[in-house]
Amino acid sequence: MINTLGQLDQLSSKYLYIHTFGCQMNDRESEQMIALMSAAGYERTSRLQKADLIILNTCSIRQKADQKVYSELGRFRELKEANPELVIAVGGCLAQQRGHEIFKKAPQVDVVFGTRNIHRLPELVAEAAKTGAKLVATSLPERIESLSIATVPPPGRVGAYVTIMQGCNNFCSYCVVPNLRGREISRPAGEIVSEIRALAANGIREVTLLGQNVNSYEAKDEAAGDFAGLLQEIDGVEGVERIRFTTSHPKDLSERLIDSFGRLTKLCEHIHLPVQSGSDFVLRGMNRNYTAEIYATKVAALRRACPGISVTSDMIVGFPGESDEDFQKTIDLMEKIRFDNLFSFAYSEREGTKAATFKDRVPEVVKRERLRTLQSLQEAHTLEKNKRFEGKVEEVLVEAASKKSSADLMGRTRTNRIVNFTGDGRLTGKTVSVRIKEAFLHSLRGEIDGVTAC
Ligand code: 5AD
Ligand code: SF4
Numbered sequence: 327m328i329n330t331l332g333q334l335d336q337l338s339s340k341y342l343y344i345h346t347f348g349c350q351m352n353d354r355e356s357e358q359m360i361a362l363m364s365a366a367g368y369e370r371t372s373r374l375q376k377a378d379l380i381i382l383n384t385c386s387i388r389q390k391a392d393q394k395v396y397s398e399l400g401r402f403r404e405l406k407e408a409n410p411e412l413v414i415a416v417g418g419c420l421a422q423q424r425g426h427e428i429f430k431k432a433p434q435v436d437v438v439f440g441t442r443n444i445h446r447l448p449e450l451v452a453e454a455a456k457t458g459a460k461l462v463a464t465s466l467p468e469r470i471e472s473l474s475i476a477t478v479p480p481p482g483r484v485g486a487y488v489t490i491m492q493g494c495n496n497f498c499s500y501c502v503v504p505n506l507r508g509r510e511i512s513r514p515a516g517e518i519v520s521e522i523r524a525l526a527a528n529g530i531r532e533v534t535l536l537g538q539n540v541n542s543y544e545a546k547d548e549a550a551g552d553f554a555g556l557l558q559e560i561d562g563v564e565g566v567e568r569i570r571f572t573t574s575h576p577k578d579l580s581e582r583l584i585d586s587f588g589r590l591t592k593l594c595e596h597i598h599l600p601v602q603s604g605s606d607f608v609l610r611g612m613n614r615n616y617t618a619e620i621y622a623t624k625v626a627a628l629r630r631a632c633p634g635i636s637v638t639s640d641m642i643v644g645f646p647g648e649s650d651e652d653f654q655k656t657i658d659l660m661e662k663i664r665f666d667n668l669f670s671f672a673y674s675e676r677e678g679t680k681a682a683t684f685k686d687r688v689p690e691v692v693k694r695e696r697l698r699t700l701q702s703l704q705e706a707h708t709l710e711k712n713k714r715f716e717g718k719v720e721e722v723l724v725e726a727a728s729k730k731s732s733a734d735l736m737g738r739t740r741t742n743r744i745v746n747f748t749g750d751g752r753l754t755g756k757t758v759s760v761r762i763k764e765a766f767l768h769s770l771r772g773e774i775d776g777v778t779a780c
Contacts, residue, residue, distance in 0.1 A: 342368040343377035347395060348385025350572065351536050352418055354487040356383045359417065359447055361477040366448040374405065379413045379451060384420035386502060388674035395420050399432040406434040413454050415439060415447065422506040423677075425464045440464035441492075441507050444472035466508040473513050476521050479528050484725045484755050485568075486530045490518055490556065491537035491544075496575060498602075499613045499680035500645065500673060503538055512543050515550035519559050526565030531755055532723060533560065535571040541578035554582035561590040567757060568723060568740065572598045577615045579624050587632035595632055596666075596742040599625070600640035604659030605652035608645050611684065618659050625663055636666040636711075636741035643700060644673040644693030646684035653696050660703055666711050666741065668704045672697050705767060712743065712765035719775050720745065722760045724753045744769040 342363050346356040359381055360370055368379055380402060385391040399416070406412050415437035416428055422440035429435055436454040439447055443463040450461050470492055479486050491512040494504045522533055535556075537543060543553040550556045553571075560569055569592045574583075576599055586593055599621075603609050606617045628635050641656060660668070672693040675682050720739045728734035728746050735749040737758065746769055747760050760772035 340368045340378040341371040341376045342379045342381065343371055343374050344381040344383065345398060346383045347391060348387065348418065350487055350534065351489065351492070351538070352383050352385060354489055354536055355418070355444055355472070357477045357487075358444055358472055358475045359383065361475065362445070362448050363451070366452070377412065379415065381415045381417060384416060384418035386419040386423050386506065386676075388671060389676075390674065392420060396431060399435065403434045411455070413437065413451050415451060415454075417444065417447070419502070419506045422464055423502065425462050429460055436460060438462045438464065440466070442466050442470050442472070445475065468511070470511055473511070474517055476524065479525060479530055482726070482754060483530065484723065485532040485534060486525050487534050487536050488518060488521055488525070489513065489536045490540060491542070494538040495542070496539060497613060497680070499611060499684075500642065500676065502676040502679055505678050507538060510539065510542060512545060515545035515548045515556050515559060518556065519563065522560055522563050522566060526563055529755060531566065532568040532570065533566055535560075535569070538573065539575045539578065540571050541574050541580065541583060552580070552582065554580065554586050557586050557590055557593060561592045566592060569593050570596065570742070574599050576601065576621050576624055581627075584624070584627050584631050587628060587635060594740040594742065595634055596636040596638070596740070597628060598638045601659065602640060602642050603645065603648070603652070604656035605648065608648050608652050611647055611681070612645060613680070618655065622659070622662055634741070636743075637663065638667040639665050639669070641668055641670045641700065642673050643670065643696040644688035646673070646681060646688065647686040648688055656700065657703060660700070660707070664707050664711070665704065667708050670697060670700050670704065709765070709767050712767070712770060715743070715762045715770055716765050717762065719759050719761050720770075720772070722747075722758050724749070724756055724758055726754060727751055739770075745772055746770070747772045747774060749774055
């Protein structure tokens with residue numbers, strides 16, 4: 327066993343540089359890639375020049391994400407020319423989608439590995455290093471072997487991601503994810519709970535459960551049964567203080583799950599519930615299987631079960647056929663729901679999706695204008711919601727020293743708002759009562775009122 331970083335330094339002669347694009351699922355998978363390559367003798371470095379292996383874990387959900395990956399790859403061309411022994415591996419969604427094509431656009435790449443081939447990374451890297459061959463692994467087998475690769479959190483880490491399911495059966499017409507991550511697969515509940523117990527034993531206080539559509543989690547032949555059952559089991563794990571999850575599809579938001587918010591003490595009062603549009607016509611075109619009214623009814627039920635719950639969402643503007651009236655319906659829904667926060671995107675056409683065949687495209691200038699209107703409205707709503715916390719005492723789980731000032735700590739409220747306040751670094755991992763003095767758009771500022779739990 328290698329116990330200390332000192333020993334690791336001496337033993338390891340190879341360095342890994344990794345860059346992650348995209349979502350939390352990719353962040354989690356990068357942790358697994360680091361763990362796999364560390365077992366194969368690679369130590370992580372943040373210095374590109376030092377790397378023997380470069381991994382890009384990519385995203386392809388919107389066209390911009392694609393472009394960012396290729397421009398990053400461009401930076402590596404000279405490095406590869408100067409050091410032909412360097413191995414460059416591209417994983418994630420873009421790798422899954424493009425396969426061999428990546429070599430044509432970026433001949434400096436050695437290995438392309440898809441979303442269900444992460445477990446093969448060490449073997450592929452070793453072969454590429456030995457033979458200099460160009461290797462591609464983009465099969466989509468029914469079993470995802472990497473789902474059960476557990477990792478040990480680094481010292482001082484407070485929160486951890488835990489993947490509970492992967493893939494998607496929904497086929498929203500704009501979305502490339504089902505093509506790139508395959509059909510839904512749920513992990514056994516027992517395996518998830520064991521992983522969370524181990525994380526808690528390693529000091530983790532908050533777990534975020536990940537899946538493209540966690541609501542359709544299904545623990546076959548196990549007591550946990552559905553997602554609400556799984557949450558209940560995790561609620562009983564000693565040492566875990568907070569549970570979060572992402573992402574939920576509104577059509578699958580069950581009454582049992584809504585009730586869980588009022589019932590399970592560790593489940594944080596926050597739900598990310600992407601709505602995508604406020605127009606029923608657009609929602610139909612997107613194949614979302616709910617109307618704006620059904621969505622609003624579900625949010626009302628959540629707010630009844632759990633007053634003060636924070637509701638955040640995703641919105642797409644400029645979907646094919648979206649008229650000014652449709653866009654106004656999105657604005658109307660925003661006024662009605664008043665989201666705590668919103669991630670908004672201009673529709674981006676993705677190859678292989680149904681919407682890519684739709685006529686009546688919205689011009690880019692119109693998309694940009696709609697995005698601006700929507701974002702300035704949301705900023706007003708977010709600020710107004712944050713301002714309501716001024717003068718209140720909030721339970722804050724301390725995550726780390728603040729990036730801006732070494733005397734400050736950064737933590738989050740249960741509703742997922744960032745709070746900065748002055749305090750001792752030894753409070754990291756503890757829950758602190760903080761009186762909120764001032765609210766901003768992206769964070770709150772407060773003062774310690776007391777330490778509520780250890
Ligand atoms: N164009 C724009 N936004 C998209 N999203 C997914 N696919 C597209 C696309 N083709 C957004 C959705 C989703 C979020 C993760 O990304 O809002 O919820
Ligand atoms: Fe994409 Fe829709 Fe599946 Fe989300 S639910 S991953 S938007 S297809």
